[in-house]
Amino acid sequence: MKESEHSRTPEAIHASENGLRLVIDNIPGFVWTDTASGEIELINQPYLDYLGKTLDEAKDWPRPYTLTTAPGCKWSGVTR
Numbered sequence: 001m002k003e004s005e006h007s008r009t010p011e012a013i014h015a016s017e018n019g020l021r022l023v024i025d026n027i028p029g030f031v032w033t034d035t036a037s038g039e040i041e042l043i044n045q046p047y048l049d050y051l052g053k054t055l056d057e058a059k060d061w062p063r064p065y066t067l068t069t070a071p072g073c074k075w076s077g078v079t080r
Contacts (some may be wrong), residue, residue, distance in 0.1 A: 002065070024042070025046070030044065032044070040055075040058065042055075
């Protein structure tokens with residue numbers, strides 16, 4: 001039987017999330033994700049270190065651009 005998302009234990013999901021976080025935090029560059037409404041959802045540790053902020057502080061930090069207002073941006077959105 002193939003393991004599905006619904007059959008995974010909370011511990012297995014937590015371990016998977018921690019593994020993904022480890023990979024994202026070791027990318028040698030700034031990584032972040034925004035929600036569809038433009039709110040910061042995730043920032044990798046190198047970016048937080050550069051900003052000198054925690055994730056909660058960075059979420060409240062004003063950004064000069066969004067995906068739709070950045071110069072030269074041709075963002076059309078991503079849907080599932």
